[in-house]
Each structure stands twice: as C-alpha cells, then as structure tokens.
Amino acid sequence: MAESFNSYKSQVNLTALIELCEREGKTVVYEKDEYLHHQGDIERHISLVKSGYCRYTCLKSDGDEAVVGLAMAGEFVTDFNNGVRKIPALASQVASVRTEVLQLPFEYALEGLCQSEPNFLYTASDALFRMCYTRLLELYVLSPTERYCKFAASYPDIVSKIKLKELASYLQISPQHLLRIKKSQELRAKNS
Structure with a gap:
C-alpha cells in the first residue's frame, strides 16, 4: 500500500476528531475557488472534507498563486499550528472544486480533543512537522x-x-x- 500523501493521518489518532465533526460539525458547502480561510487571518475552524478537495495556497512575489498543500475527502483542512498559537495564517485554504465540509469552531474542537487525548497537541504538531520536513527534503532528493x-x-x-x-x-x-x-x-x- 502506498504511503499516504498527507502522512500525518497515520501518525495521529484522529478518531475522536472525526467523530466530533460527524456528530456536531456544521455542513458547509464551498463553491469552486471560494476561500475557507484567507492568508493572514487567524484560524477559526477545523473542517473535515466530505467531498471535493481544497488547496493550501500562498501568494508569490509576482502575485501568482503557489499551491503548497492539498486536503482531499476524508482529510482535515485547517491551519493547525498557527491556529493553536492564534497567529495569522501563512497560507489560504481554497476549495478547488465544489467542496462539502463538516466544520467546527477551532477552539471548541481543540479543547474537546485535549480533554480526551492530553498529548494530542504534541502528537499532532510532531506529525505535521515530520510530514513537512519530509516534503522539504523530497524537493531536494x-x-x-x-x-x-x-x-x-x-x-x-x-x-x-x-x-x-x-x-x-x-x-x-x-x-x-x-x-x-x-x-x-x-x-x-x-x-x-
């Protein structure tokens, strides 16, 4: 079986978050090229992609969009690390096609997760770091x-x-x- 592209999923127990989104998440539909979150804003939601897919983008110096990540159906789209720190996002989240998500307020979801899994922040941050570091190295090798x-x-x-x-x-x-x-x-x- 191929390694998952968004490998953080295999390193973090996301069952509680998935169940929380499915139980309490608000269904939101984003049309093609509609923003879930803008670069420079503070993250307000955790979204579980149910259908479609999203891209993470940054603006290049010439104003063009650079795709820096993707979130497919069954994956989460959120600016996790900056959201935890309550600092502006470095990337935007954009629906690439008509995309349906289950959305929860970021702080509410995080609070619930940390109560049920006290090490969640460390585990998730570590998994995201390893995924990003691996991708950086892969650009070179x-x-x-x-x-x-x-x-x-x-x-x-x-x-x-x-x-x-x-x-x-x-x-x-x-x-x-x-x-x-x-x-x-x-x-x-x-x-x-």
Whole structure:
C-alpha cells in the first residue's frame, strides 16, 4: 500500500476528531475557488472534507498563486499550528472544486480533543512537522517524476481529476513538464 500523501493521518489518532465533526460539525458547502480561510487571518475552524478537495495556497512575489498543500475527502483542512498559537495564517485554504465540509469552531474542537487525548497537541504538531520536513527534503532528493509518482500512488483516484495547473504548482514544475511526465508514465505502464 502506498504511503499516504498527507502522512500525518497515520501518525495521529484522529478518531475522536472525526467523530466530533460527524456528530456536531456544521455542513458547509464551498463553491469552486471560494476561500475557507484567507492568508493572514487567524484560524477559526477545523473542517473535515466530505467531498471535493481544497488547496493550501500562498501568494508569490509576482502575485501568482503557489499551491503548497492539498486536503482531499476524508482529510482535515485547517491551519493547525498557527491556529493553536492564534497567529495569522501563512497560507489560504481554497476549495478547488465544489467542496462539502463538516466544520467546527477551532477552539471548541481543540479543547474537546485535549480533554480526551492530553498529548494530542504534541502528537499532532510532531506529525505535521515530520510530514513537512519530509516534503522539504523530497524537493531536494526526488525528481519531479518521483514526486509525481508518489502523489499518484497516494491518490490514484484523484490524480486524473485534480487540475493540472494545481498539481504542477504543488510539484514546483510547469504544467507542460507535468504533461510530459504523465505521458511518459502512461507509456511506461502500457509497455509493462
């Protein structure tokens, strides 16, 4: 089985948070390109993605959007570390397609989790750090093709649906380069 793209999920017991969202979360639908949260704002919600997917974005110096992360169905979208510290978010959260989430107030969800799992903050922060550090190192040691293959292995059902421009931005390559990689991988799969 492929390693999960958002590997924090396998390192943190999220059962209580998932159950809390399913029991008490407010269903909110975000249309394509609608913001769940803006860069520079303090996080107010924890959202469990039920359908669709979201992208984490930052603005580059030229004003273009850089995709720095993704949250798929069954995953959480929130600025966890900055939300805990109550400081402005470094990234925006944007619905890439029509996306339905179950949403809870950030502080309420965190308070409930910390009562049921006293080490949750440490465990979650550590898991997120390890995931981000691994991704940073992979930018240096994996080729764009290897990064694409890792993403494709983690999300085989999504890789054909995700917007090419978003995935290329996340992989830090041009859309044309990503097209060449995809064609090469399809050819390799045909010849296997």
